[in-house]
Amino acid sequence: MEARPAAEPATQRALRRRNLGLVLRHVAEHGPRSRATIAFETGLNKSTISSLVGELIDLGLLLERGALRRGTVGRPGLVVDVSRDGVVALGLEINVDYLAVQATDLTGGSRHRWLEAADNRGTRATDVIERLARLARSALAAVRSQGLRPIGATVALPGLVEVERGALLVAPNLGWSDVPVVDLLRERLDAGTLPVDADNEANLGALAELWEGAGVGLTDFMYVSGEIGVGAGIVIGGELFRGYRGFGGEFGHVTVESRGRRCGCGSRGCLETRAGLEALLQAAGLDQETATTTGSGRPVAELVKRARGGDRGALKALSEAGVWLGIALGSAVNLLSPQAVVLGGYFAPIAEWLRPAVDRELEARVMGARWGVPGVLASTLGPEAAVRGAAALSLHRVLGDPGLVAELSVG
Numbered sequence: 001m002e003a004r005p006a007a008e009p010a011t012q013r014a015l016r017r018r019n020l021g022l023v024l025r026h027v028a029e030h031g032p033r034s035r036a037t038i039a040f041e042t043g044l045n046k047s048t049i050s051s052l053v054g055e056l057i058d059l060g061l062l063l064e065r066g067a068l069r070r071g072t073v074g075r076p077g078l079v080v081d082v083s084r085d086g087v088v089a090l091g092l093e094i095n096v097d098y099l100a101v102q103a104t105d106l107t108g109g110s111r112h113r114w115l116e117a118a119d120n121r122g123t124r125a126t127d128v129i130e131r132l133a134r135l136a137r138s139a140l141a142a143v144r145s146q147g148l149r150p151i152g153a154t155v156a157l158p159g160l161v162e163v164e165r166g167a168l169l170v171a172p173n174l175g176w177s178d179v180p181v182v183d184l185l186r187e188r189l190d191a192g193t194l195p196v197d198a199d200n201e202a203n204l205g206a207l208a209e210l211w212e213g214a215g216v217g218l219t220d221f222m223y224v225s226g227e228i229g230v231g232a233g234i235v236i237g238g239e240l241f242r243g244y245r246g247f248g249g250e251f252g253h254v255t256v257e258s259r260g261r262r263c264g265c266g267s268r269g270c271l272e273t274r275a276g277l278e279a280l281l282q283a284a285g286l287d288q289e290t291a292t293t294t295g296s297g298r299p300v301a302e303l304v305k306r307a308r309g310g311d312r313g314a315l316k317a318l319s320e321a322g323v324w325l326g327i328a329l330g331s332a333v334n335l336l337s338p339q340a341v342v343l344g345g346y347f348a349p350i351a352e353w354l355r356p357a358v359d360r361e362l363e364a365r366v367m368g369a370r371w372g373v374p375g376v377l378a379s380t381l382g383p384e385a386a387v388r389g390a391a392a393l394s395l396h397r398v399l400g401d402p403g404l405v406a407e408l409s410v411g
């Protein structure tokens with residue numbers, strides 16, 4: 001057979017890089033175990049595993065510790081585990097009524113978090129990004145002081161995002177269009193080679209639910225993010241569905257009334273004009289609240305308090321929002337047939353009052369209803385889903401390709 005000396009090293013490097021990911025994900029998914037157990041379970045030989053584990057330890061992704069369970073194969077007393085104190089990723093979020101930052105380590109532990117209520121509507125994009133950059137710099141300083149190494153940051157945005165360019169194309173509720181968020185943020189972060197990405201907030205919320213929230217164990221579900229805007233992240237076959245241009249999931253702009261109220265997107269009769277947070281607060285008589293107070297969560301807490309107390313205005317507003325949401329979800333369920341619908345954002349704390357009306361509409365509108373309608377679940381992550389998903393996205397990239405960590409020059 002003809003030798004191919006030039007191609008061989010590149011192929012070997014690619015193979016090694018792939019195997020680094022295989023070993024890291026194996027330990028992350030199955031828990032601490034000995035090198036011999038990893039070799040047995042992955043089918044790679046012991047010396048290869050030792051070398052791969054050594055490199056992953058050097059990269060700060062795995063660590064070695066004692067306490068081997070009885071009956072496990074291998075060197076007694078030594079297991080490798082995912083390192084809690086090696087790398088960390090930042091999730092950042094710009095929403096209409098708040099800014100948020102979240103730092104998560106490779107074990108999923110939260111190492112820093114901050115939420116700042118702010119009325120970002122009509123505010124210049126560069127001013128808001130400047131404030132977000134300040135929160136991000138504080139977060140980077142906080143995690144570095146814990147000895148952690150940042151490996152990426154992802155920004156969650158409330159509108160159409162061109163992921164490749166990291167640009168927010170349009171966000172009707174912010175009044176912004178064509179903002180190169182990632183470029184503007186990088187300029188202000190002194191980010192070095194730190195990867196900075198952007199994505200739609202509902203997409204990131206759906207990923208957070210899939211990886212660590214109400215969607216764990218589900219393969220097909222729809223995450224509905226209730227904020228001042230309403231969005232959705234659609235998971236099909238365990239993967240996020242984005243659509244051809246990446247603009248899928250704009251659930252808030254599904255038409256529920258052909259000649260309904262004007263919407264910020266330019267259309268009319270959109271779901272958001274009936275079930276968005278402001279429409280809901282208005283219907284409940286809480287419309288004197290400004291975006292700054294909605295970002296603090298106070299009006300939703302007040303709505304929950306009134307609903308618990310049996311306030312008829314609050315209960316009626318919640319039930320009506322549930323009807324509008326159920327009408328739109330009926331169409332979505334007929335199209336997609338998901339296992340479940342996860343209500344997130346501000347919908348999570350009010351889910352128990354939305355659910356009866358949503359269930360009634362689904363029973364009435366879904367063609368396959370007599371074989372069951374999807375369960376309507378409340379998000380377990382609430383308003384933090386998007387920012388947690390943003391941090392987790394960067395970590396999942398490293399789990400997929402640990403070699404990325406070696407390429408970062410700034411630690």
Ligand SMILES: [Zn+2]
Pocket residue numbers: 252253263264265266267268270272
């Ligand atoms: Zn609209």
